[in-house]
Structure formats: C-alpha cells, structure tokens
Amino acid sequence: MKIRILLTLFLVFSLTSIGQTKQELKVKDFFWGENDTHKNANEIPDKWKNESAVIIYKNENYDFHKFGKSVTYITSTRKRIKLLDKSAVKEFSEFSFSDLFKEPSKVIVFPIPVVFKVKQHTGSFVGIKIIKPNGNEIEIDVKKESVQVDGKTNIAISNLEVGDIIDYYIYKEDSFKSTYAFGFDPVETTLSEDYPIIDFKLFFETENDFFINFNSYNGAPELKNIPTEKKSFRRYSLEASNIDKYISNRWFYPLLDLPSYKFQVYFARSGKFEDRALAFLPEKENIIKKSVTKEEVLDLYDKRFKPDGDIGDIKDFFKDKTFKNNNEKVTSAYYYMRHYYLTRFIEAIVIDDAGIRYNPYTYYGSNPVFIRNQKQFIRHFTEFLKREKIGFEIVVAKKRFDGSISDLLIEKNVNVLLKVNTKTPIYVEYFGPHTSVNQFSPILEGTDVYLMSASKNKIDEIKKGKLPISSQAQNESKRNITLKINDAFSEVSISTVNSFKGHQKEDKLSERLLFTDYVNEDYKKFGTKSFINHVKRKKDKAKYKKALDALIEKLKIKREERLKKNIESEFKVNDIEDYTFEIKETGRYGLDSYLTYTESFKAKNTFIKKAGPNYIVEIGKLITAQIDLxxxxxSRTENIHMNYPRSYNNKIIFNIPDGYSVLGIDKLNKSINNKTGAFISSAKIEENTLIVKTSKQYKNNYEPNSNWHLMVEFLDAANQFTNEKILLKKK
Known part of the structure; x- marks a missing residue:
C-alpha cells in the first residue's frame, strides 16, 4: 500500500541533478542539522503503545517572499514516525510522489486580468532516513532508489522492521513573476491525521505585500507572532502536542468536529490591487485576519454582482409569450438561458474536443455569447429580473462541511446563488447541462446565509437568512423490478424501471445521458438549430455529420459497456447477457421531475438455489447491497452529517412459476420507523405474482450522535432484508 500521507503533500520530484547540490545540503541541514531538536526523540507514550504507528514529530513550513517582480513560495514538511506493527511497516515501505502541487491560483482582478508567469521549480528535495532501535541511522539514496512509473516517482524502503523510526522531509520551492495580485491555494485541515502525533509545529514567514487570513477552530491552538529582526518580515507559529489520531467514519465532517485550522495567503503589491483583489483581506499586512463581517461581504461583492448584460436574446424569446405569473416567467427564462448560453454549444464543444473541426463556434455568429462562471450568470440573470421588475436577493453561502457563514474566512469557500422573490421564492444558480430551477448544492441546504439586495440600482443591503431543506420524498430513488425464472430454473430475467428525482438524479444524469440525449431535446423545445444545421456548405455538412455520427456510436458502445459493469457490480452477478438500456424521460426541466430509464438483462445460476424438489429464491438481494455496519x-461518537434527506423505494414483481407455491413471505414484512429514518417492507401474493415493496428513508441531513442508535435500527433492518429468502414449494 502506498503511503497515505502523500495525499496532503505537494511535490514535483526532480531527478535531473547528480549528487547533492549546495541547495540540497542546505535543505538537509535545515531539517537534520545541529539545530534539530528532535534527532534523538524515540519514546512513545504508554497510551499509544498499541497503535500501528506514532508520529513523534511533525513540522510544516510555509514561506512567502518577494524580490523585485519575483515571488518565491516555499513549502516543506518533515515527519519522524515510529513503526509499531507489521501493518505500518508495509504502509511505509514505499513512497509515491505525484505532481500534487498546484500553481498559485490565478485570480481575475476586476476589471483587469492578472498576468503572471510561473517559472520552473527552483528546488524540490526529499530526504529519508531510517533509525534502527539500536540507534544506527541509514540514509536512503533517494535518487538511486527512485523508479518512474506512470508519471509518479516511487521510492522503495527495504529492510524496514517493527520498532524502526522513519524520518523524512519534503521541500519544494517555486518562483514566479507577478506585477499584480493573486491568492495562493487555501489550506483547510485538521490537526490530527491517520496516526497520533506527539509534537506538531507549524511555521509561517512572510513580508510586506503578503496578506494572511488564518484562524483556528474547535479548540486548536492559536497562531502566535514571533518577533523578527526586520519590521517588514513576519514570523508566526502554531504548536500542539498529544494529538489523537483521526478516525475516518461514514457521514462525518471533520472540520466541524475536530481541532483544525484554515488559512490563505494573498499577494497584492499596491493599494489599488488590494482593492481589486477577490479576497477578504486584512487592513494591513501585519494583521492576521480571523473573521469576516457581513459588511465586508457586502463591500467585496456590491459592485462585482451589479446587474449587467445584454438580454436582447431573452427579450426575443419572450416576444408573443404569456405567463400565468412571475414564477412561470422566471422558470422559463432560466431554462432558455441554460440552452442559449450552454447546451446549444455542446455539440460544438464535442466537435472541438474530438478534433473534427477547429473552432466550430464561428458557425454560431461573429460573437456568440457564453456565460462562463457564477459571477457572470448572477449579473446577467439579475439584469433580466431588473428589467422585468422582479425582486431578488443574492445569496452568499458556505457549504456545511466547512462551517457556518459566521466563520467565513476564505473567499474561495463562498457559494453564490439567487433567491428570486416571486410569490413562491425561486432559487437559481449558475447552470450546468442538467441543472434545474430550485436546485442548488445539497451541502448548502439548511445553512445560515447572507442575503444581499439592491435598494435602487446598487446592491447596498445585507442581512442574515436561511436556505430551505429538501425532504426525503423530494429526493427519491424508485425502482420497479420484475423477476422471471426460466423453465429449467437455470436462468433469471430481470427488467427494471428506474426513476430518480431531486438530488438523487444529479449523478445519474451525467452518468446515463449522452450529449445527444439532451441537446436534441433542447433543440426541439426551443426551436433552435443543431450544429450541423448551422453549416451551410453541403460538403462540410456531410463530412462533419459523418464524423459526428461515428463519434456518437462509439460513445454509445462505451456507455453500454460501462453500464453492464455497473449492473453486474450492483446485483453481484457475472457475465450478464441480453443487456438493454433505454432513456424514457430525462427529467431536466424541474427538480421534482423524474429521470426515468429501463434496464434488462439475463443471468445464469443466480438468486436461485435448488432444495430437493423445491427452490430457494434470494428475493432480498434484489434491493441490492445495503449498509452493513x-x-x-x-459505537459511534461523532455527529452524523449527510448530504441530504432521501428515500429509496423498490417494488419487486416476481412471477411465480407454474406448479409452485410460495412460502416464507411473512419474513418480508418489516417496519422500523423513527424520527431519523425508516425501513418498511411488505409482501403479498396476487394470483400468480408475488409483490414485495420496500422503502428506506433518511429523514434528515443531520443527526446528533445521540440519535445514532435510532439510525442503526433501520440500517440493520434494511441490511437484514437482503438476506431474506422465499421457498418455491412444488405443489
């Protein structure tokens, strides 16, 4: 198993140099030199003697500096880990480094775009040594032991044993030129990780023109200032000790419950770029910003989200149309915009990506309009609302896993959508190919938000609000399953009608629909032309159509292969035959409309077992695998955070073979129903058909850990149902 810690490390490993350079030796001395206060640390507290491994020392460093137009960003990590069992030995026997370090975020400084050039990495170094129980140290020759595999650098550590200490560091330096302003990628993490930590130290070093947003949460230590010899230089540290390991669990948001810290560093050379920066900057570089007020939110967004845009195309669409009310008008406008600014270009995007035609967008006119991001959508849609004299509020929200809006610190964590103040409020956000009116991220549901509004032609008011929460009935997965057995009892035929609505259909839409399944639907609905119909020359039209048809056929074949594997995995059957799949309804015009598709297949020697003259049918497995705790x-102690309330409803129709009766249906009747959720099943026989219905419900998106035992009740009932069987008794 490759070392898990590397998921959080950022390294591009270079093997170009031979031997150790002066810089490499300097880095090595920084971590392992005379000033290393942990070079002899090897003791483990008694309370952690039975752990797989213990991190004796963890050190992280973030340095931000400038010289002229150049900016240098250095990040490094060191860990000293004692291995206490064979599992840890196996875990640390191989390091795998990927290009996980991202360039600093390029931020659009309104109205001028940021322009900066990223240079080659000026230094990326790794050091690894093993300390044996007798004190002997073995330094790994990283270059010699490195192997390149699929774009990764693998380093094997041989002869590791229980009781060894592995001590390693990773150092990376980036330099680039910048005249304007930008934000480095934010860091949001818990103090704890996979193994307990005895001693942890984090260090910051910055200077003028670097702005820091940093805060600690849930009892994590505060960032402390370290005096420096220069007024323009600043150093900070965060120190912690005796940190218990992080235990991963289902439905758990670690940043909400565990000691953690978040920070982002922003670079801005002068006051005008500070003003244009898309960030909640502190007033001065020497101030650590720990929170953001609603007034600061309004100040940052009041001009950026001012209504603006050419809505002439929308006005043309509304010509000669009448609507019952503003709800209907706003809904129609949203779906038309989704098509006009996105889905009508999907074919062109596919053609461009496939290399069928360079720059196919020229067929849509000299200046086709694209809406590319949330900000542009907000401005455009609010311009429409303003023209129609329909009130609105701009919603500023944060996802639940990242904490409350009152803890807002990093602008990148902001989610923006619109609340349209029609008789029944409508929520809309930046569209994708399948987004619906009143659809927004379920992780925002039920959260406190800021609501910004305009008194006249300026967004100048802000107040607190709350987003609604959907119900389990609104987020439904529904499946009707028909099961038939052949005369020889050697093969089953299964056909399903699958329907999804609300948040349950979001992933299914992208998984199941090809672009042809929805762009043609939109062309028909709005009376617009397909890409091929934009092409005027017959020769070009024929050529592009042939290439596009061939591409579509390939995509259909790949989809069928993928879906066959999905169904084999879901029903736990092998080598299915006669697989079919068909879209019945796309469900793309309303969150409460169903995506519906059918599937059918045949499978041999599955769900049926012979028992003398009788047969056992594993009827419970047809609802597919359930959570097996x-x-x-x-023994959960954490609170339960789920994406959204939801329900899973199944109806099984089993055609009873002639000459047989069914025994054991009483075991198919269950009912566990409490305030957290439910599992309810029923069974009955009508003529020669067994009908089984099941309903599994998660009633809330959050439960305190005190309700966990109630959830366990219906989770266990659902899992137990998958083991239920019926007997086909020969008459």
Missing amino acids: TDKER
Missing part, C-alpha cells in the same frame, strides 16, 4: 461503526 461494523462493530467499530456501531
């Missing part, structure tokens, strides 16, 4: 999961 481990003993560890049953």
Whole structure:
C-alpha cells in the first residue's frame, strides 16, 4: 500500500541533478542539522503503545517572499514516525510522489486580468532516513532508489522492521513573476491525521505585500507572532502536542468536529490591487485576519454582482409569450438561458474536443455569447429580473462541511446563488447541462446565509437568512423490478424501471445521458438549430455529420459497456447477457421531475438455489447491497452529517412459476420507523405474482450522535432484508 500521507503533500520530484547540490545540503541541514531538536526523540507514550504507528514529530513550513517582480513560495514538511506493527511497516515501505502541487491560483482582478508567469521549480528535495532501535541511522539514496512509473516517482524502503523510526522531509520551492495580485491555494485541515502525533509545529514567514487570513477552530491552538529582526518580515507559529489520531467514519465532517485550522495567503503589491483583489483581506499586512463581517461581504461583492448584460436574446424569446405569473416567467427564462448560453454549444464543444473541426463556434455568429462562471450568470440573470421588475436577493453561502457563514474566512469557500422573490421564492444558480430551477448544492441546504439586495440600482443591503431543506420524498430513488425464472430454473430475467428525482438524479444524469440525449431535446423545445444545421456548405455538412455520427456510436458502445459493469457490480452477478438500456424521460426541466430509464438483462445460476424438489429464491438481494455496519461503526461518537434527506423505494414483481407455491413471505414484512429514518417492507401474493415493496428513508441531513442508535435500527433492518429468502414449494 502506498503511503497515505502523500495525499496532503505537494511535490514535483526532480531527478535531473547528480549528487547533492549546495541547495540540497542546505535543505538537509535545515531539517537534520545541529539545530534539530528532535534527532534523538524515540519514546512513545504508554497510551499509544498499541497503535500501528506514532508520529513523534511533525513540522510544516510555509514561506512567502518577494524580490523585485519575483515571488518565491516555499513549502516543506518533515515527519519522524515510529513503526509499531507489521501493518505500518508495509504502509511505509514505499513512497509515491505525484505532481500534487498546484500553481498559485490565478485570480481575475476586476476589471483587469492578472498576468503572471510561473517559472520552473527552483528546488524540490526529499530526504529519508531510517533509525534502527539500536540507534544506527541509514540514509536512503533517494535518487538511486527512485523508479518512474506512470508519471509518479516511487521510492522503495527495504529492510524496514517493527520498532524502526522513519524520518523524512519534503521541500519544494517555486518562483514566479507577478506585477499584480493573486491568492495562493487555501489550506483547510485538521490537526490530527491517520496516526497520533506527539509534537506538531507549524511555521509561517512572510513580508510586506503578503496578506494572511488564518484562524483556528474547535479548540486548536492559536497562531502566535514571533518577533523578527526586520519590521517588514513576519514570523508566526502554531504548536500542539498529544494529538489523537483521526478516525475516518461514514457521514462525518471533520472540520466541524475536530481541532483544525484554515488559512490563505494573498499577494497584492499596491493599494489599488488590494482593492481589486477577490479576497477578504486584512487592513494591513501585519494583521492576521480571523473573521469576516457581513459588511465586508457586502463591500467585496456590491459592485462585482451589479446587474449587467445584454438580454436582447431573452427579450426575443419572450416576444408573443404569456405567463400565468412571475414564477412561470422566471422558470422559463432560466431554462432558455441554460440552452442559449450552454447546451446549444455542446455539440460544438464535442466537435472541438474530438478534433473534427477547429473552432466550430464561428458557425454560431461573429460573437456568440457564453456565460462562463457564477459571477457572470448572477449579473446577467439579475439584469433580466431588473428589467422585468422582479425582486431578488443574492445569496452568499458556505457549504456545511466547512462551517457556518459566521466563520467565513476564505473567499474561495463562498457559494453564490439567487433567491428570486416571486410569490413562491425561486432559487437559481449558475447552470450546468442538467441543472434545474430550485436546485442548488445539497451541502448548502439548511445553512445560515447572507442575503444581499439592491435598494435602487446598487446592491447596498445585507442581512442574515436561511436556505430551505429538501425532504426525503423530494429526493427519491424508485425502482420497479420484475423477476422471471426460466423453465429449467437455470436462468433469471430481470427488467427494471428506474426513476430518480431531486438530488438523487444529479449523478445519474451525467452518468446515463449522452450529449445527444439532451441537446436534441433542447433543440426541439426551443426551436433552435443543431450544429450541423448551422453549416451551410453541403460538403462540410456531410463530412462533419459523418464524423459526428461515428463519434456518437462509439460513445454509445462505451456507455453500454460501462453500464453492464455497473449492473453486474450492483446485483453481484457475472457475465450478464441480453443487456438493454433505454432513456424514457430525462427529467431536466424541474427538480421534482423524474429521470426515468429501463434496464434488462439475463443471468445464469443466480438468486436461485435448488432444495430437493423445491427452490430457494434470494428475493432480498434484489434491493441490492445495503449498509452493513461494523462493530467499530456501531459505537459511534461523532455527529452524523449527510448530504441530504432521501428515500429509496423498490417494488419487486416476481412471477411465480407454474406448479409452485410460495412460502416464507411473512419474513418480508418489516417496519422500523423513527424520527431519523425508516425501513418498511411488505409482501403479498396476487394470483400468480408475488409483490414485495420496500422503502428506506433518511429523514434528515443531520443527526446528533445521540440519535445514532435510532439510525442503526433501520440500517440493520434494511441490511437484514437482503438476506431474506422465499421457498418455491412444488405443489
């Protein structure tokens, strides 16, 4: 198993130099030199003697400096880890480094775009050594032991044993030129990780023109200022000790419950770029910003989200149309915009990506309009609302896993959508190919938000509000399953009608629909032309159509292969035959409309077992696998955070073979129903058909850990149902 810690490390590993350079030796001395206060640390507290491994020392460093137009960003990590069992030995026997370091974020400084050039990495170094129980140290020759595999650098650590200490560092330096302003990628993490930590130290070093947003949460230590010899230089540290390991669990948001910290560093050379920066900057570089007020939110966004845009195309669409009310008008406008500014270009995007035709967008006119981001959408849609004299509020929200809006610190964590103040409020956000009116991220549901509004022609008011929460009935997965057995009892035929609405259909839409399944639907609905119909020359039209048809056929074949594997995995069957799939309804014009598709297949020697002259049918498996809680999961202490309330409803129709009766249907009747959720099932026989219905419900998106035992009740009932069987008794 490759070392898990590397998920959080950022390294592009270079093997170009031979031997150790002066810079490499300098980096090595920084971590392992005379000033290393942890070079002899090897003791483990008694409370952690039974752990797989313990991190004796963890050190992280972030340095931000400038010289002229150049900016240098250095990040480094060191860990000293004692391995206490064979599992840890295996875990740390191989390091795998990927290009996980991202360039600093390029931020649009309104109205002028940021322009800066990223240079080659000026230094990326790794050091690894093993300390044996007798004190002997073995330094790994990283270059010699490195192997390049699929774009990754793998380093094997041989002869590791229980009781060894592995001590390693990773150092990376980037330099680039910048005249304007930009923000480095934010860091949001818990103090704890996979193994307990005895001693942890984080260090910052910055200077003028670097602005820091930093805060600690849930009892994590505060960032402390370290005096420096220069007024323009600043150093900070965060120190912690005796940190218990992070235990991963289902439905758990670690940043909400565990000690954690968040920060972002922003670079801005002068006051005018500070004003244009898309960030909540502190007043001065020597101030650590720990929170953001609603007034600061309004100040940052009041001009950026001012209504603006050419809505002439929308006015043309509304010509000669009448609507019952503003709800209907706003809904129609949203779906038309989704098509006019996005889905009508989907074919061109596919053609461009496939290399069928360079720059196919020229067929849509000299200046086709694209809406490319949330800000542009907000400005454009509010311009329409302003023209129609329909009130609105701009919603500023944060996802639940990142904490409350009152803890807002980093602008990148902001989610923006619109609340349209029609008789029944409508929520809309930046569209994708399948987004619907009143659809926004379920992780925003039920959160406190800021609502910004305009008194006249300026966004100048802000107040607190709350987003609604959907119900389990609104987020439904529904499946009707018909099961038939052949005369020889050697093969089953299964056909399903699958329907999804609300948040349950979001992933299914992208998984199941090809672009042809929805762009043609939109062309028909709005009376617009397909890409091929934009092409005037017959020769070009024929050529592009042939290439596009061939591409579509390939995509259909790949989809069928993928869906066959999905169905085999879901029903746990092998080598299915006669697989079919068909879209019935796309469900793209309303969150409460169903995406519906059918599937059918045949499978041999599955769900049926012979028992003398009779047969056992594993009827419960047709609702597919359910959550099977481990003993560890049953003793949960964390609160339960789920994406959204939801329901899973199944109807099984089993055609009873002639000459047989069914025994054991009483075991198919269950009812667990409490305030957290439910599992309810029923069974009955009508003529020669067994009908089984099941309903599994998650009633809320959050439960305190005190309600966990109630959730366990219906989770166990659903899992137990998958083991239920009926007997086909020969008459």
